[in-house]
Amino acid sequence: MTPPVYTTGQVVVNSGSPISFTATDASGGNRTAVFTGLTLNAGPNTIRVRGSSNSSNTTPFFQNYITVARASSTSVVSGTTTTPPTQTTISSPYTNSAVLAGGFAEGSLSDLLAMAPFVPSTNQFGSWAYGNSAKTVTNDTITIGWHKGLGGSLTILKDGSGPNLINNNASITTTYQGQTRRENGRQSDWAGYGTPFGYNQNGGGDPYTAYSPILNAQQRDSGIGYNWVAGGSISQDTSRILHYETRTINWDGGLRQVTYFKTQPMQWELRGVVDSTYRHVFYWLKGREVKVMFIIQTFRTDGQQKFRGRLQEGPFMYITAPHYRYFVYTGTNPTGETGTTGLTQINLSSPCEGAGTAGCPNQNDTGNWTSTGNWIGALDESNNGVFIVTPYNSNFVGKQFQSRSGDENSNASAYITAGPHLQNIDLPGTNFLASASYYVGSLTSFRTWYNSAGIVKMPFSFSFTPGKTNGWWSENVSGKLNSDNRYEINIGGNGGQGRFYSPEGSWMANTIDTIYVRGRFYGASSMTMNLQWKRPGETEIQIAQFNNKTFTVQGDGVERTYAVRMNGVTNWSGMIAFVKLTNPYPYGSFTGNEKFIPTYIGKTNPN
Known part of the structure; x- marks a missing residue:
């Protein structure tokens, strides 16, 4: 019998009160397990629930863990297993068609899927064999694959007959379908990543909590804040694959086998909390290239957003540990150089063997690096x-x-990630493609x-039609869609x-004489x-001191x-990684109520 989709959750009862857990089997019938007379500890109590279609218990139709907490009073607190959030009815903020620019687009789901x-x-997930088996796709050079x-998430990446390059860490394991x-x-x-930011990132006062009003230590994050992961949670809860489909079609200049997943991710640090997001992803091979297209749907209802941008892992890859030599391109001619010309190696001192012990760090981090070629490499010796x-x-x-x-x-691993900052995770009803x-x-x-x-x-051209952020994001202040679905920044x-930051890009300064x-x-x-603007290698302090140009605006709410003019401005040279709008230092000239609703920012006069 094919196992059903099921959820985890928390139930709060008095000791000795019955607990009922229900799952739906593949034929649509309900199977219920009832526990009575339980003695509960004060803290979380974990119960394993397993049902079978035969007396020998060899064919489970559901298996999961539920967390049970003891009620704090004599009355029974009503609780049931958590139902995954379904997409709420949120009016689409978009009035214009989606436009793909630099691999990024925003728009309705139908517009993005059209790209x-x-x-x-045709959902083929039901035909995937029971268990944690893998599906693979290969061409003459590369093999990719996914475990059920x-x-x-991509779990297999091989060059020819070589070993798997993706690290999956067998030191932590759980059981999935036996x-x-x-x-x-x-x-x-x-x-x-969205907001709240988490305890460790906002002075200890900004936790992200589960949707349930009944909270315990496992339902509050320990420092990361709002963070969903398609693979599952840190407690090893599995994110649900809602749709799997593979087709062989004419696409991207040839006949390609394209594999698609729709997943509802888990919150990383909150046990059993399914996120209000759908992650769609398409994979296909083209020579030595793995093409990957993400579409992210956000339908948050928790109301805890600060409406600010956060660094994404978008996308990331854990790679086998010998690929510890990291390179980015920091020159000004990214498609005209070869070998090591223009490259910067951002090597790390090696973490200790047996990391995690006293005096031996568990990991080393390069920090953020601008790559004017828009790429990073992880290489072996x-x-x-x-x-x-x-x-x-x-x-x-x-x-x-x-x-x-x-x-x-191995637990030891190399790791690289693209790190765009995005606001969209905080904006329910918005969708983006990357x-x-x-x-x-x-x-x-x-x-x-x-x-x-x-x-x-x-x-470097951004039109802020309704619903669209264009990858721009706010820091220290909120930026959200107003009643007209226009992006409004409390500047x-x-x-x-x-x-108010632009996306991290790579634009030659000598091609932008004027910013409109x-x-x-x-x-x-x-x-x-x-x-203000950033060039590779510059810090925020350097940017504020040396890379700035003031201009005067009228705050009467009239579109202008x-x-x-940037031509001849000091330090407007080389490759520009981002621009931002802010209040000149010292900040006392603003009262706190100033707002900006952008219509266009770019190098072409929109008038």
Whole structure:
């Protein structure tokens, strides 16, 4: 019997009160387990629930764990297993069609799926064999694959007959449909981050809590905040695959086998909490390139958002530990150079063997690096490895866990991620598409391929039609869709320290003589705004001190275009990683109520 989709949850009762757990089997019938006379500890109590279709208990139709807490009073607190959030009815904020620019788009789900290889229609998940078996796709060069119990995350990536390059960490395992499943959260996928930020990131006062009003230590995050992971939670809860489909079609210049997953991710640090997100992903092979297209639907109802941008793992990859040599491109001619020209190696000191003990760090982090080629590579000592290419992003991070030796089963691992900052995770009803590539091979072959691949990066041109953020995000202040579904930034909030950032891109300064800012400002009749920008290797302090140009706006709410002349401005040179709008220092000139509703920001006069 095919196991049903089931959920975990928390039930709160008095000791001795009956607990009922119900799952639906494949034929639609309900199967119920009832526990009576239980003595409960004060803290969380975990009960394993397992049902079978025969007396020998060899064919389970559901198996799960529920958390039971003791009620704090004599009355029974009503509780049932948590139902996964379903997509709520949120009016679409979009009035314009989606436009794909630099591998990024926003729009209705139907618009975004129209850009994908196909519109999913036939769910083949029911035909996937019982257990944690793998599905694979191969061409003459590369093999990719996914294990059933890991939410559609990429678990297999091989170069020819070589070993699996993706780390899955066999030191932490659970059972999925009777078979061993590796640790959630390794592999390769997209991990979404929103606000609240978490205890460790906002002075200890910003936890993200579960939807249930009944909370315990396992339903509050310990520091990460709002974070969903397609592979599952840190407690090893499995994210549900809602749809799996594979087709062989003419696509991307040839006949391709395209594999699609729709998954409802788990919150990473909250036990048994299913997120209000659908992660769609398409995979296909093209020579040594793995093409991957993500579509993210957000329908949050928890109301805890701060409406600010956060760094995404978008996408990330855990790679076998010997690929510890991380490279980014920091030059100004990304498609015209070969070998090691223009490269910066962001190597880490090796974590200790036996990491996690006193004086021996568990991991080392490179921090954020701008790659003007919009890629990062993780290579072994022979200069072979894996590269992530994101036309919509130039910010990347590398990490090394435990040591530089090991294989796909080791706890030790290399890690690279694209790190775009996005606001969309905080904006219910919005959808975005991000299209990336993984390249498998040597540094030499990668640079040859990259130079001729014709990758179109995100242009410096952003139209803020209803519902669209264009990848722009706010820091220190809120930015959300107003009643007209226009992106509205409280630019003067937080003591005037609000900042409004562009996506992390790579734009040559000498191609942008003027930046046109069109929109509506609200505040004083005359306000001074500051345009700042970053070049590779520069810090926020350097940006604020040396990379800025002030301009005056009128705060009467009238739509206007402001031309900010950049030609000849000091430090407006080389490759630009991002621009931002902020209040000139000192911040006292803003009252806190100033707002900005952008219509267009770019290098072309919109009038």
